[in-house]
Amino acid sequence: MAGLDWAEILTRVADAIWGPMAYVVLGLGVAYTVATRGIQFRRIPDMIRQLRETSEGEGGLSSFQALVLALASRVGVGSIAGVATAVGGGGPGALLWMAVTGLVGCTVGYAEATLAQVFKRQVEDEDRKKANEDIGGMPYYIKYGLKLPKVAGLVAFLGLVGYGFLFPGFQVSTIASSAQLAFGTPTWVPAALITALIALVILGGTTRIVKVTQTLVPILAIGYLTLAMAVIAANIENVPDAIKLIVNSAFGIDPVLGGIAGAAVAWGVRRAVFASANGIGEATFAAAAARTSHPGKQGLVQTFSIYIDVLLICMATGLMMVVSGQYNVSDGSGGYLVQNLPGMEAGPNWVQKAIDTLVPGWGAAFIAVAVFLFGFTCLIVYYYVANSNLLFLLNGRKGPVSKLVLKLGTLVIVFVGSIVNAGLVWAIGDIGLGLIAWINLMCLVLLFPLVRRVYRDYEQQKKQGLDPTFDPTSLGIEGAEFWESNTVTGHSVSR
Numbered sequence: 001m002a003g004l005d006w007a008e009i010l011t012r013v014a015d016a017i018w019g020p021m022a023y024v025v026l027g028l029g030v031a032y033t034v035a036t037r038g039i040q041f042r043r044i045p046d047m048i049r050q051l052r053e054t055s056e057g058e059g060g061l062s063s064f065q066a067l068v069l070a071l072a073s074r075v076g077v078g079s080i081a082g083v084a085t086a087v088g089g090g091g092p093g094a095l096l097w098m099a100v101t102g103l104v105g106c107t108v109g110y111a112e113a114t115l116a117q118v119f120k121r122q123v124e125d126e127d128r129k130k131a132n133e134d135i136g137g138m139p140y141y142i143k144y145g146l147k148l149p150k151v152a153g154l155v156a157f158l159g160l161v162g163y164g165f166l167f168p169g170f171q172v173s174t175i176a177s178s179a180q181l182a183f184g185t186p187t188w189v190p191a192a193l194i195t196a197l198i199a200l201v202i203l204g205g206t207t208r209i210v211k212v213t214q215t216l217v218p219i220l221a222i223g224y225l226t227l228a229m230a231v232i233a234a235n236i237e238n239v240p241d242a243i244k245l246i247v248n249s250a251f252g253i254d255p256v257l258g259g260i261a262g263a264a265v266a267w268g269v270r271r272a273v274f275a276s277a278n279g280i281g282e283a284t285f286a287a288a289a290a291r292t293s294h295p296g297k298q299g300l301v302q303t304f305s306i307y308i309d310v311l312l313i314c315m316a317t318g319l320m321m322v323v324s325g326q327y328n329v330s331d332g333s334g335g336y337l338v339q340n341l342p343g344m345e346a347g348p349n350w351v352q353k354a355i356d357t358l359v360p361g362w363g364a365a366f367i368a369v370a371v372f373l374f375g376f377t378c379l380i381v382y383y384y385v386a387n388s389n390l391l392f393l394l395n396g397r398k399g400p401v402s403k404l405v406l407k408l409g410t411l412v413i414v415f416v417g418s419i420v421n422a423g424l425v426w427a428i429g430d431i432g433l434g435l436i437a438w439i440n441l442m443c444l445v446l447l448f449p450l451v452r453r454v455y456r457d458y459e460q461q462k463k464q465g466l467d468p469t470f471d472p473t474s475l476g477i478e479g480a481e482f483w484e485s486n487t488v489t490g491h492s493v494s495r
Helices: 006-018 021-035 044-051 063-074 081-090 093-118 138-145 149-183 188-202 205-234 236-250 258-276 284-289 295-324 348-356 363-394 400-416 423-446 448-463 481-485
Strands: 121-124 132-135 328-330 336-339
Touching (some): 006 423, 021 093, 021 258, 044 063, 081 328, 093 236, 093 284, 093 423, 121 481, 138 284, 149 363, 188 205, 205 236, 205 348, 205 363, 258 295, 348 363, 363 400, 423 448
16 A cells, blocks of 8 residues: 555545535524524523623533633634635635524534533532532433433544544644744744643643633633724725625625635635534533533523624634735635735735734734634643543543543643644544534434423523523433432522
8 A cells, every 4th residue: 555645545534524514514503593493693682691690500610611611612723724714715705604604503502502501410520629520511412312322432432532632733733833933933842831831721620721711711812803803993994895895705796706606605604613613512511511500591602602703703804804905715726816915825824914914024923822822722621621521431430540641641742743744643633523523413413302392491481581490300301410410499500
């Protein structure tokens, strides 16, 4: 088999796995939107109201803390480089389809989070000496909701290996290359720094993970949005034409970009799904950790997190590039329909150029720092997800050696990921994550009636003027051990 390029072969396999997935997520989002009568639009006040309930229960997190954990994995390189790739492949019109996909597909996030809450469990947490920790996510609703323990075990194993020993390397590789481009530093320097920082956080357990993310994520998101708004304001005279271009090219009526309307749809849908990790199940572990009185409440919170990522951060990134004219558009055949940046491939460098229109020469350094911090918070959540999968596999057993191996393995891959050629590892990781996502999506289809049942229970209680509480027995739901063993009266579970 000499001469075979395994990285290229596996990349093609990964593309075949991921290619149709975005459309499945969008279709499922339409189905859930119809079934819930557009809950993502009707219940926005409830989303905001739920975030104000900031007092976590003993062993659980507040809705706000769970939100920032989810955002830490969603908001990152994909919200910067991924948006540039969408514009480069589908033109500015891809931004409109990203927004549409975010609005419709976020009900898939609602379903994931609701199921994660329904079937979560409590396990011993070494960091919370006086309490058990709320743990849940994909493996839990597959095992207890669908009664498929072997499939759940497979998903948990793939999640443990992927988030613990593969995916962190990808993030650090991007961080290191961005820092090298901006500051000329050897790749091992940012790798060593971020490895030390990650060690300080994960060795402190869940409490420290939550404290770091709930402090950093809001600051990062607000800071990035503020700068994006400043760039847009500096190019304010171009905003009307930019919006017109986005709409016209999205619907194929722009004289230059009208011929790639199909590409605009394809890139917009795919990047919205990939940037938000919607349907992939990544945010289900954070959603399960929230202590609330009804699963539907946390479903709404996770829906709101997708709004923040896709409708705020991704749209701000895209509009920043379009109003400043710092983008290219491929014709799909090796040429360009628009070439404002000759010789510059789609990626963070387009955002750097957009920022340079505000403060010349500052873009590269800002994006390098942003990528570092966004990547850092993402790495923290990767470990949290890996640890949640490990706890599922341990099934209540003590596992100090396993936990130590996970921590050390994560730190090793965080450092090594910046100094090795990650092409093959990227492809293997994409295949593993793609398989997890497809299993999760099929489970969301099979659990559709159960999600609708929980949704209707929430709606009925709201119509009666009640603060919804959850009783799985009255709804005929089996396997909801946490809710069966806790008294759900008023706010006894949520606070």
